Amino acid sequence: MAGKPKLYYFNGRGRMETIRWLLAAAGIEVCFCFIKKPIILLIFLLKDGSLLFQQVPMVEIDGMKMVQTRAILNYIAGKHSLYGKDLKERALIDMYVEATMDLNEMIMHYPIQPPETKAKHLATIIEKATTRYFPVYEKALKDHGQDFLVGNRFSRADVQLLETILMAEECKPDMLSKFPVLQAFKAKISNIPTIKKFLQPGSQRKPPLDEKLIPKVMSIFNIGNE
Incomplete structure (x- = not known):
């Protein structure tokens, strides 16, 4: 049985948020690997070649390390019957x-x-x-x-x-x-039901960026763009 998808991003909104929404809508539980310092991103993701284009978000799912937000969303939607019938x-x-x-x-x-x-x-x-x-x-x-x-x-x-x-x-x-x-x-x-659960307090949904978090986010991404 495949493990939970792992989501690599900072602990806040951004381009990972829509991925969180879609996984939540599909009823999929996930693990978060939050990026707190640029050096962590550099050592654990860039050095081993996980980030094809030196960018996050990245999602580990079904044995793949997926990057590029639209590609990730397309895969999740297709896998979980959220992408139309034809x-x-x-x-x-x-x-x-x-x-x-x-x-x-x-x-x-x-x-x-x-x-x-x-x-x-x-x-x-x-x-x-x-x-x-x-x-x-x-x-x-x-x-x-x-x-x-x-x-x-x-x-x-x-x-x-x-x-x-x-x-x-x-x-x-x-x-x-x-x-x-x-x-x-x-x-x-x-x-x-799955959306209602995601909208409840304490869910994995992230609030808007506040002024205190913005400098930290900018620091995290000083080695590349989202």
Whole structure:
């Protein structure tokens, strides 16, 4: 029997967070190997060639040491039936997911913005979320009248959209005020048992980066990018 997947990253959000979400949605227990100092990353990961491109996140799973966030997510989704029933559904899921990851990336970088650009960055997040991204999901769900984004079946697209919605609401609590269908979607997906468990206090979900953690994170990644 295969052991639990091992997740290598710092003890906080970042590009590992969506991987945590997807594994949690699939009901998979994981082990964390937190990177606390650059030298640890250098000795234990770079020196033995585990990090193909000198970057984390890295996930040990099924005998592989996987890097590159999208490759990891694709593998987990495919393995756990969260990637549609055919090639067309997978293509649609990919389109939705790529868009949510674009918005997710903007939100993820908000805490590390310098003070002089932070307000402008937040305004961009709000503008993009409410005029470019959320209207698409609102219309898609409304047009087909189903509970899930693709094929009336729970998929990674639903997981990643919920993650991004909750991150957006951390920036602006009323972000969904003009999107009633997305509000219903949020409630529905949040109550799926594995997701509900992940949203409980004490779960492996990570909070937003705070000011105290940011310098530590920057130090960890001074030998490479995420």
